[in-house]
Amino acid sequence: MPNVLVLPGDGIGLEITPEAVKVLQAVLKGHSTTLNFEYGLIGGAGIDEAGKALPDETLAAAQAADAILLGSVGGPKWDTLPAPQRPELGGLLALRKALGLFANIRPVKMLPMLVEASTLRTEVVKNVDLVVLRELTGGLYFGEKGRGTNPNSAFDTLVYTEEEIRRIVDLGFQMAAKRRGRLCSVDKANVLESSRFWREITLDIAKNYPEVELTHMYVDNAAMQLVRWPEQFDVIVTENMFGDILTDLASMLMGSIGMISSASLNGGKGLYEPAHGSAPDIAGKNIANPLATILSGALMLRYSFGLEHEAQMIEKAVERVLQEGYRTPDLAKSGDKVLGTREMGDAVVEALK
């Protein structure tokens, strides 16, 4: 029986992960593959209960697990710690790095029944169907950082090796070839040397994929184009920080940050988590949207266990619940039936039947 390590983390992570587990258990009830769920500490919970953001037992369990389901980490309680000890860098980023999870897939698809929930005009968002492929273990978040020799300065370093760029961009071409055949590489090659290098290598890889139409776009323009005419994008491949920022932005093309799921892969193991954070402002109130985490569970079935049919069952159950007018508060307009976090999880389980 495959082992799934569940790392709820902090804030709403504690509320949304049980809903995803509940849905995974329901969809696999009576199935020949059932999952064994184990639990671990990460982030602020790791600091408080085991002395560090990525406790040794958590890392060992993650290395041994077949897949990982993560909630979110961080919160004001730990904000004053130095960066390397914090829930984010010392916990989540350390785990991604240790497992070599370089490829972060964040699907952005507008569901027809959520067009109304969008803050953008219907004609802008109604056909959105894109994927952001974010490089996840290199770039600015992982480069050398510190205080400068001048005490009134600080620095971070953005480094990419050829190998790091090749493996993510190549995956971007493969994904585009299987979709609508368009890859947009987002960089800042008008300013950054690392982006110029990224572009050179991308052009070289393009020779192997004549069927894919490659475009390059500066990240500032990409942010604008994503809200101006998102339909133009099929697959976006980009470096770590640009992907981080663009995916929060892109989540609103689906109506809410509470809808954006993700898979972090290395060709073997996968870690599945919503792209949003621990939302301290709404934590503990049973109002967080669990759908990004539930949909991350679907990605787990697809990418880690090859259970495409069951992944689609979850995705269709989510659509059915939304179609019936049920919404968590982040998506609700007047007339919608508002559900709490747990009740939304229950509704998805019910819709699987």
Ligand SMILES: NC(=O)c1ccc[n+]([C@@H]2O[C@H](COP(=O)([O-])OP(=O)(O)OC[C@H]3O[C@@H](n4cnc5c(N)ncnc54)[C@H](O)[C@@H]3O)[C@@H](O)[C@H]2O)c1
């Ligand atoms: N993957 C992660 O674990 C992750 C990702 C992003 C931020 N963080 C951390 O989370 C903490 C809070 O960061 P932030 O406030 O910048 O970002 P955030 O994503 O936690 O919250 C931003 C806003 O979106 C709302 N929101 C987020 N998820 C939601 C959901 N599922 N349903 C409804 N509303 C939701 C929040 O209430 C808040 O108003 C910080 O410590 C940050 O470092 C962690």
Ligand SMILES: CC(C)[C@H](C(=O)O)[C@@H](O)C(=O)O
């Ligand atoms: C919490 C933070 C370190 C993380 C990241 O930047 O990768 C988050 O913002 C994300 O998008 O997964």
Ligand SMILES: [Mg+2]
């Ligand atoms: Mg982010």
